[in-house]
Amino acid sequence: MRDKSVQRTLERTYDFRIPILIVLLTIVFSVISSDFLSLRTVNTLFLLLPANGVVAIGVTMVMIIGELDLSVGGVLALSGLMMVKLLPIGAVQAVLISLAAGAFIGLVNGLVIHKLKVNSLITTIAVGFILSGVSLLFSEGTVFYEQKALTDFGNKSLWIFPYTTLLYFGLTLLVQYLLKRSTFGVRLYAVGGNRLSSSYSGINVTRMGILLFVLSGLFASLGGVLMAARLSTASPLRGSETAIVVITAVLLGGTTLGGGYGDVVKSLLGILLLSLLTKGLTQLEVPAYFQGMIVGVILIFLLYVGSKLAERDRS
Amino acid sequence: MVMSLISPNFLTLQNFSTVFKNLASIALLAIGLTFVFLGGGFDLSQGATLILSATLIVSINPSGTLFFVGTLLLIFGVAFAIGAFNGYLIGVHRLNSFIVTLGSRSIVGGFVFIHAAGMVVSAARQGPILEFIGLDRIFGVPVITIIWVVVAAVSWYIIKYTPYARKIAVVGSSVRVARFSGLRVEWLQMSTYVINALLAGFAGILIGCQTSHMAPALVWHYDFDAITACAVGGISLSGGRGTILNTLSGVLFLGFINNSMILIGVPYRWQLILKGLILLLAIIADMQTKKSYA
Numbered sequence: 001m002r003d004k005s006v007q008r009t010l011e012r013t014y015d016f017r018i019p020i021l022i023v024l025l026t027i028v029f030s031v032i033s034s035d036f037l038s039l040r041t042v043n044t045l046f047l048l049l050p051a052n053g054v055v056a057i058g059v060t061m062v063m064i065i066g067e068l069d070l071s072v073g074g075v076l077a078l079s080g081l082m083m084v085k086l087l088p089i090g091a092v093q094a095v096l097i098s099l100a101a102g103a104f105i106g107l108v109n110g111l112v113i114h115k116l117k118v119n120s121l122i123t124t125i126a127v128g129f130i131l132s133g134v135s136l137l138f139s140e141g142t143v144f145y146e147q148k149a150l151t152d153f154g155n156k157s158l159w160i161f162p163y164t165t166l167l168y169f170g171l172t173l174l175v176q177y178l179l180k181r182s183t184f185g186v187r188l189y190a191v192g193g194n195r196l197s198s199s200y201s202g203i204n205v206t207r208m209g210i211l212l213f214v215l216s217g218l219f220a221s222l223g224g225v226l227m228a229a230r231l232s233t234a235s236p237l238r239g240s241e242t243a244i245v246v247i248t249a250v251l252l253g254g255t256t257l258g259g260g261y262g263d264v265v266k267s268l269l270g271i272l273l274l275s276l277l278t279k280g281l282t283q284l285e286v287p288a289y290f291q292g293m294i295v296g297v298i299l300i301f302l303l304y305v306g307s308k309l310a311e312r313d314r315s
Numbered sequence: 316m317v318m319s320l321i322s323p324n325f326l327t328l329q330n331f332s333t334v335f336k337n338l339a340s341i342a343l344l345a346i347g348l349t350f351v352f353l354g355g356g357f358d359l360s361q362g363a364t365l366i367l368s369a370t371l372i373v374s375i376n377p378s379g380t381l382f383f384v385g386t387l388l389l390i391f392g393v394a395f396a397i398g399a400f401n402g403y404l405i406g407v408h409r410l411n412s413f414i415v416t417l418g419s420r421s422i423v424g425g426f427v428f429i430h431a432a433g434m435v436v437s438a439a440r441q442g443p444i445l446e447f448i449g450l451d452r453i454f455g456v457p458v459i460t461i462i463w464v465v466v467a468a469v470s471w472y473i474i475k476y477t478p479y480a481r482k483i484a485v486v487g488s489s490v491r492v493a494r495f496s497g498l499r500v501e502w503l504q505m506s507t508y509v510i511n512a513l514l515a516g517f518a519g520i521l522i523g524c525q526t527s528h529m530a531p532a533l534v535w536h537y538d539f540d541a542i543t544a545c546a547v548g549g550i551s552l553s554g555g556r557g558t559i560l561n562t563l564s565g566v567l568f569l570g571f572i573n574n575s576m577i578l579i580g581v582p583y584r585w586q587l588i589l590k591g592l593i594l595l596l597a598i599i600a601d602m603q604t605k606k607s608y609a
Contacts, residue, residue, distance in 0.1 A: 116602060118598055118599055118602045121357070122598050123595070126591050126595040129591035133584045133588035133591060134584075136587065137588075140584075247417075257414065289429065290429070292421045293426070295421060296418040296419065296422040296425065299414065299417070299421075300414075303404075303415060303418070304410060307409065307410055
């Protein structure tokens, strides 16, 4: 009897592990570094979220159907560059064309993966490889721009909430609503849970898969635009760590690789936790390559824990 | 043929010799990957392993024979550890090979940066043994070329004639079938990652001897050539099918493409795009042949 209630408490705690970890990390960093806990820190932390965050929205949806998109880094770099290069024709047009380019790359991914039935990982690796070459066609190095409206949007805040973060939170809520409350969402989880039976029950799995990769490309290019807006620069080298960081954050949030489970609010918490960790480590002056290693360790650890939990559920 | 018309330098003995010598690293990586692919796995961490071992040998720069052997043991020990780590998680714990090796790539890459403190490592005066391996020739053939051709020949024999390779291929085509026929799937799959990491470490040693300096930023440079070579050569990326001759044909093809693009003066960005397209076409073709088997 008592064992059961202990177990239930533990399970409840596990469900809330990310918020608990966020609070714990905040406490640890505040103790180590006295000026950590301030509204300014919260504001700069929020400023770091949106670029990887919106990429994570698309990646989460792709992961729910049990696939992965490793080309997001390439899309992010390319669309940032495209937008900066196209600014002379007008900011709105430049943004729209960059987003369209992202969606188009997603379409190519989707067609190859779902029409030609090629493994999503290898396809998106190859596409990412091509994109890094295409990015270098636009520029060989960092490009700067001056466009006040755009950099304002990328950096200004409403109290502690940057505009871009508000946009990110809004998009997360919108997609969360679609996932949980619309036919699209129901179908998405069905395809992720069992592809064959959902295709027998009349869901067009191919079209669904292609659509998801288009969305993933679209969100990745939005990430590139937001990042370029914040930094007022773009660089062909920018996306090299995006895929690994975003996938780690999504797994951290609790979405699984097997498909059929997860949502974008979970991913938001994962992104928040990972950014908090990065921000804290930076404030403690831990070099960047250590941070990359830490992300790698967390990623493998999560994968390990996830597979053990899945094993336990099965038995 | 086309290449020799476009560029007069292409058909010289000198150029062939250079191409062959420079194939060493990608050939060893691709041979290692062949084992992994055969066992149904995937490895993104071998480029990082290569750079780590190259950085180690250059920074230690051993002079005496005994010292050199010790360094080799150290490097192979490190490579073994990386391969065993990947293989243990993927083979024994059945974790996703892409994600595990993506993670270990970051970890190994981090070690390179820490060891080199983010700077270019170079050996001030290269030791005689390193120089012999890296730059000398025996009967006019570069030592490096001899080494990689020998490794290729040994691997060809292993994959073609030993029961070990057949067992891996069974695991690669179907883990269930392999289990039912009593094969120790976990350890077989793990062994492929160990072989792969050791060969990547070996490639790093050769590169280190040849160039005698190493920039940690090159970590991401070697990631895709070996995968592309395997895919082009006809190694099935979904496991169970492929020979070393497949791999070598892919390596040669890619080597000559690389070389001719450099000779004609194709910009680096177009080289990336072209190689990406080749990889994409190769995997699509792989999938189509697989369908026709089924």
